[in-house]
Amino acid sequence: MTDCIFCKIIDGEIPSYTVYEDDVVKAFLDISQTTPGHTLVIPKKHVQDMFTYDEDLAAAVFARLPKIARAVKASNPDIKGMNIINNNGEVAYQSVFHSHIHLVPRYSEDDEFAIDFTDNTEKYDDAKYKAIQESIVSKMEDEK
Numbered sequence: 353m354t355d356c357i358f359c360k361i362i363d364g365e366i367p368s369y370t371v372y373e374d375d376v377v378k379a380f381l382d383i384s385q386t387t388p389g390h391t392l393v394i395p396k397k398h399v400q401d402m403f404t405y406d407e408d409l410a411a412a413v414f415a416r417l418p419k420i421a422r423a424v425k426a427s428n429p430d431i432k433g434m435n436i437i438n439n440n441g442e443v444a445y446q447s448v449f450h451s452h453i454h455l456v457p458r459y460s461e462d463d464e465f466a467i468d469f470t471d472n473t474e475k476y477d478d479a480k481y482k483a484i485q486e487s488i489v490s491k492m493e494d495e496k
Contacts, residue, residue, distance in 0.1 A: 358394050358450035372420050376412045379420045382454065386465050389424050389431065389457040393417060399451045401440040417453065424455050433458040435467065 360366045361380065368380035371391055382390040395413045399405055405413070417436065425431045435456040439446040456465055 356398060356448075356450050358448055358452065359398055362394070362396050371423070372416075374416070376409075377416050379416075379455075386454075387457050387459060387463050389427060389455075391420065391424050391455040393420055393453040393455065395451060400449050401446060401451050402438060403440060405451070413453075417455075421455050424457060428457065430459050431457040432460065435465065 357366065361368045362378055368378075370378060370380045372379040372393075375396070377393055377395055379391055379393045382392050384390065393413070393416065395405075395409060397409060399409065402410075421434055421436065425434060435454070435458060437454040437456065438451070439454075440451075458465065
């Protein structure tokens with residue numbers, strides 16, 4: 353894709369701070385560095401988001417994540433944990449529409465990163481949970 357910033361990084365048209373690369377993925381430092389070591393892992397094949405992966409590409413990309421994540425963690429003894437995040441769609445904060453996985457090292461609860469999951473349990477009863485469950489399960493049949 354000619355106007356995709358990540359495709360341009362893959363092609364070497366835009367420089368990056370690459371930390372890992374093979375025939376399937378490229379991993380490089382996110383220019384924003386939410387926390388030091390913030391790394392993006394992208395498939396070399398242009399896919400917009402998780403919804404457009406096929407099983408083979410997903411298996412190949414995700415099989416590489418543990419190795420890259422371990423290297424990022426090992427790179428700094430102050431890293432205590434890591435958020436691994438994949439945003440899909442603008443409403444989910446995807447800003448570049450070439451699939452990418454964020455590896456965000458965590459140094460403490462006070463570093464400059466936060467995820468705030470709202471607890472909505474009071475809005476759900478057994479019937480609502482079952483309706484959602486049944487809707488998803490019915491679509492799993494379509495995925496077979």
